Amino acid sequence: MAKVLNSTSVSARRSKAISLIKAGVVHSQSDLVKLLKKAGFDVTQATASRDLEELGAVRSRNEQGELIYQIGATSDGAISRSMPLPSDLILSVESSGNLAVVRTPPGGAQFLASSLDNSGIKSIIGTIAGDDTVLVVAKKSNGGADLAKELLSFGTSTKKTTAKRKAR
Secondary structure, three states, X not given: OOOOOOHHHHHHHHHHHHHHHHOOOOOXXXXXXXXXXXXXXXXXXXXXXXXXXXXXXXXEEOOOOOEEEEEOOOOOOOOXXXXXXXXXXXXXXXXXXXXXXXXXXXXXXXXXXXXXXXXXXXXXXXXXXXXXXXXXXXXXXXXXXXXXXXXXXXXXXXXXXXXXXXXX
């Protein structure tokens, strides 16, 4: 009997994988399999491999010289070319109260939401992603308009930074 994949469990598993990678504890695919199993996700090495590829994770050396998986960086520190840039995913942004609603191409919302969650933008409490829409919640009760402007510049500044890196 074929196993039906639940998109919620895939998203939850990948979210956990992102947090493990960001914590700097994933040195290999087998490490990811073991760590995900400890977190309640029973995965194979092939699934871990696909997740790492889908997340744009690459192995590079940390400050101690150890090889670890990192998201968004190549061995020379540049953003991975296989990953879409936030500016490519942000089609429009509208705001209301403390909310900003971001429209993306179909399938781009979860990647963008993860990028925003890990962006370091201090005015963001959190994100909720659908298929082509991300709801971004601002800390201030009336911060939606400022957040919308910041989100538009987030995509643009990321694109400019990457263009400068490629030009080097």
